Amino acid sequence: MTQATVILALVVITALGFDFTNGFHDTANAMATSIATKALRPRVAVALSGTLNLVGAFLSVEVALTVTNAVVRIQNANGAPRESLTADGGEALLLIVLAGLVGGVVWNLATWLLGLPSSSSHALFGGLIGATIAGLGWGGVNWNGNGSKLDGVVGKVILPALLSPVIAGVVATVGTWLIYRVTQGVAKRFTDNGFRWGQIGSASLVSLAHGTNDAQKTMGVITLALIAAGDWTDTKNIPFWVKAACALAIALGTYLGGWRIIRTLGKGLVEIAPPQGLAAESSSAAVILASSHLGFALSTTHVATGSILGSGVGKPGALVRWRVAGRMATAWVITLPSAAVVGAAMWYVGHLIGGLGGAILVFVLLLGFAAFMYQRSRRKPVDHSNVNDEWHEPVPTSVER
Amino acid sequence: MHTLVLALDGAWQVLLAGLILGAGLPVLFALGIRSLAYGAGGDAEVSHARPHRIGTVVGYALFAVVILGVLLGLTYIVASGMGKTISFEHLYPTIANK
Numbered sequence: 221m222t223q224a225t226v227i228l229a230l231v232v233i234t235a236l237g238f239d240f241t242n243g244f245h246d247t248a249n250a251m252a253t254s255i256a257t258k259a260l261r262p263r264v265a266v267a268l269s270g271t272l273n274l275v276g277a278f279l280s281v282e283v284a285l286t287v288t289n290a291v292v293r294i295q296n297a298n299g300a301p302r303e304s305l306t307a308d309g310g311e312a313l314l315l316i317v318l319a320g321l322v323g324g325v326v327w328n329l330a331t332w333l334l335g336l337p338s339s340s341s342h343a344l345f346g347g348l349i350g351a352t353i354a355g356l357g358w359g360g361v362n363w364n365g366n367g368s369k370l371d372g373v374v375g376k377v378i379l380p381a382l383l384s385p386v387i388a389g390v391v392a393t394v395g396t397w398l399i400y401r402v403t404q405g406v407a408k409r410f411t412d413n414g415f416r417w418g419q420i421g422s423a424s425l426v427s428l429a430h431g432t433n434d435a436q437k438t439m440g441v442i443t444l445a446l447i448a449a450g451d452w453t454d455t456k457n458i459p460f461w462v463k464a465a466c467a468l469a470i471a472l473g474t475y476l477g478g479w480r481i482i483r484t485l486g487k488g489l490v491e492i493a494p495p496q497g498l499a500a501e502s503s504s505a506a507v508i509l510a511s512s513h514l515g516f517a518l519s520t521t522h523v524a525t526g527s528i529l530g531s532g533v534g535k536p537g538a539l540v541r542w543r544v545a546g547r548m549a550t551a552w553v554i555t556l557p558s559a560a561v562v563g564a565a566m567w568y569v570g571h572l573i574g575g576l577g578g579a580i581l582v583f584v585l586l587l588g589f590a591a592f593m594y595q596r597s598r599r600k601p602v603d604h605s606n607v608n609d610e611w612h613e614p615v616p617t618s619v620e621r
Numbered sequence: 622m623h624t625l626v627l628a629l630d631g632a633w634q635v636l637l638a639g640l641i642l643g644a645g646l647p648v649l650f651a652l653g654i655r656s657l658a659y660g661a662g663g664d665a666e667v668s669h670a671r672p673h674r675i676g677t678v679v680g681y682a683l684f685a686v687v688i689l690g691v692l693l694g695l696t697y698i699v700a701s702g703m704g705k706t707i708s709f710e711h712l713y714p715t716i717a718n719k
Contacts, residue, residue, distance in 0.1 A: 276702075282703060365624075375624045375627065383632045391643040392643075394644045402651040407665050411654055418647065428698050432701065502643050505694060506638065510643075513701075514635060
């Protein structure tokens with residue numbers, strides 16, 4: 221076994237780890253409202269979402285290998301790695317990808333510990349950007365594409381992140397307001413049962429779309445690493461085991477459920493009633509699918525959060541905790557730079573030691589971080605049994621209406 | 622600056638599609654529930670009015686429209702996984718190459 225093979229194995233394991241955190245970070249996007257309104261029991265909800273993510277991931281028959289091209293220049297337009305980075309058995313590229321992935325995983329775990337929904341794609345892109353800046357300099361980053369279409373960090377990450385919560389929020393506000401108008405005069409017990417099914421349906425669509433979209437990113441990254449190490453040459457297809465492993469990792473992550481984040485989105489942001497849940501999930505599903513149809517890259521997390529916020533704004537007299545929303549917005553702003561700092565630091569560590577030892581040290585550091593954060597999470601565990609407990613904001617809530 | 626124009630151009634299209642599908646379909650669904658309640662009468666409504674058969678029929682018709690919308694979404698997800706997309710150039714949706 222050569223040195224590059226071991227590094228490749230570490231990259232693959234880390235990438236699957238990222239996929240796993242991607243899954244449990246985003247369970248909330250699809251299922252937080254259904255769990256909060258008790259349309260589904262918590263464990264049924266995560267099982268349904270996990271299954272649909274699995275199906276969705278396998279539906280990705282045509283996977284683009286050019287995931288990283290949106291933000292960094294380590295691949296050619298056809299998905300093959302840059303020749304300059306593969307000279308020494310691909311180690312230069314593998315180290316950038318490994319450090320980038322570690323940046324993404326560390327940030328995903330940190331935000332999970334804080335119960336904040338943050339975008340997994342921002343975390344991944346942030347990590348890759350940081351590692352690329354460290355490894356190749358500022359010129360290695362695709363800041364704005366060539367200006368002819370939406371591309372680069374500005375066009376594919378920053379602008380959509382600013383616009384998508386607003387779009388989803390407007391749609392959900394309009395939907396919620398109209399739904400309440402339309403169902404006036406109908407007995408509450410009657411509507412709640414009907415909306416229950418609407419919520420389950422729309423949440424399922426979000427889960428399925430999530431599986432097709434997000435699992436693809438990791439599949440693309442792993443295949444890139446395989447090509448760089450010389451273990452795969454086809455830039456049109458990906459190995460089946462990669463697809464199966466990614467599908468399982470994201471589904472398992474989703475099934476385990478990021479209960480802390482589910483709790484924040486479902487209980488913390490807005491007190492959600494079934495009609496709001498339906499409006500929020502429908503808005504998320506429609507905005508995610510429409511934007512992917514129109515080639516407008518957005519993050520499921522931003523859309524889902526905007527939708528839930530909108531469902532609170534659209535219902536007259538609903539309680540919206542703007543302070544919680546503010547904390548989330550802060551997390552979104554710092555996601556990309558924070559993951560970038562971790563990614564860059566990891567690259568320097570790996571580069572300083574060099575070769576196999578460097579890659580192993582980076583991986584061990586990741587395991588250390590992960591173990592530390594898991595340990596911290598046990599102090600105040602959140603799981604299916606207490607996910608729906610009453611939300612107590614530590615500060616007075618009188619000004620937050 | 623140019624990028625901002627491109628982004629806003631994409632954004633209003635997403636907003637429009639979002640409003641039609643993401644707010645329109647749930648409102649149809651809500652109308653369906655309203656109709657069903659009108660059809661069921663009694664405890665289903667605050668007014669406790671008599672049941673009206675027509676409400677049940679209209680209600681299920683509305684649900685059928687919503688289900689068509691959901692199927693459109695499903696088709697799109699499956700098609701995009703195959704590297705295809707849905708084209709609206711014939712007014713009714715057809716599956717096309719990307």
